[in-house]
Amino acid sequence: MKKINDELLTRGISAIYPSKEYLQNRINKGEKLTIYLGIDPTGPTLHLGHAIPIKKLSEFQKAGHRVILLMGDFTAMIGDPTDKGAVRKQLTHKQVMANLKNYKKQASSLLSFDGKNPAKIMFNSKWLSKMNFADVIDLASKMTVQQMLERDMFKKRIEEGKPVSIHEFMYPLMQAYDSVAMNVDGEIGGNDQIFNMLCGRDLIKTLKNKEKFVVAVKLLEDNEGVKMGKSDGNMAALSDTASQMYGSVMSWKDSLLISSFELCTNISLEEIENIKEDINSNKANLRDLKMRLAKDIVAIYHGEKKALEAQENWESTFSKKEIPTDIENFKVDKSDLLIDVLSINKIVSSKSDFRRLVDEGAITNLDLNEKVSTHTQLVKEGVYRIGKRRFCKIEFK
Secondary structure, eight states, X not given: OHHHHHXXXXXXXXXXXXXXXXXXXXXXXXXXXXXXXXXXXXXXXXXXXXXXXXXXXXXXXXXXXXXXXXXXXXXXXXXXXXXXXXXXXXXXXXXXXXHGGGHHHHHTTTSOOSSSSOOEEEETHHHHTTOOHHHHHHHHTXXXXXXXXXXXXXXXXXXXXXXXXXXXXXXXXXXXXXXXXXXXXXXXXXXXXXXXXXXXHHHHHHHHOOOOEEEEEOOOBXXXXXXXXXXXXXXXXXXXXXXXXXXXXXTSOGGGHHHHHHHHOOOOHHHHHHHHHXXXXXXXXXXXXHHHXXXXXXXXXXOHHHXXXXXXXXXXXXXXXXXXXXXXXXXXXXXXXXXXXXXXXXXXXXXXXXXXXXXXXXXXETTTTEEOOOTTOBOOSEEEEETTTEEEEEEXX
């Protein structure tokens, strides 16, 4: 039990507020704590970046604590300004609810939503949408402009002459009120959310005279601080097939290996330390390590059998230059544009992604041995390779 508690408060942890000792003492007293993780559904799928704090939340659940997965269906309409150089595009509630429809199913790979201690799902529109203007003004009086201006991204945008909207100041306050409304003991989130989480710690102290702890987990990023995510084209979505997820992990930089083993797998910290020593002493085969990493990650979300199949497919495709056996197959009309087929079916992330790939010569019809050269090309039958690791087969109806 001591080893479990030690790893609970050390593995993947960036910081704990007010201190690790404070939280350790509460756990040692046998307190059953209520802890939450909030996610704004700004996209249609969870990815491995989300999975890191969800995994930590699941560790608290397994240790007997009450856990809440909070859907920020109200705050997602506003948009978290964290790390953003410009105002986020605001979403409608309909768009937000469409985005989150599969979140519970995806999160269930890590969290248990049944049994004796089920994880609970809540929506912050339940309390935020009911606040009137007087409520908002009263809440806003609990935070100062000086506190808001402590945020680096606000300072940077002001220095660059870029606008900072009033509603962006409101976002940390709304997120802070989530802690008050749910009356939690603590919150888990990425270390890019520390400012928002500490706002909740201050607010619940002011309104309820209650100490809230904050557990900030590390982000999956390389040695240069570049995060794994959509913008870098290496996001591994929890909605991906086993082969897609395996291929995404294999595309990660070698510098992500150690942090990925720590944050995304269940391999022991002792073994990870041995892997790190082997890498530093040039004894490790980085390709083999990355294959192990990919298989271990895929096994968590798709099971051991699918993970082995994904590994075999990857080896066949990239070691023997063969086409995977489980590629998606689409039946389309001869009049359809390839850009529409690939974007609608999520083979490419967007139409702009398609255009970029075409310009780079990265889309090929393998059956015709023909690269796609125009953005407005009509579909042709055959197997397409998109980039290095994406494949699909197109047939006419």
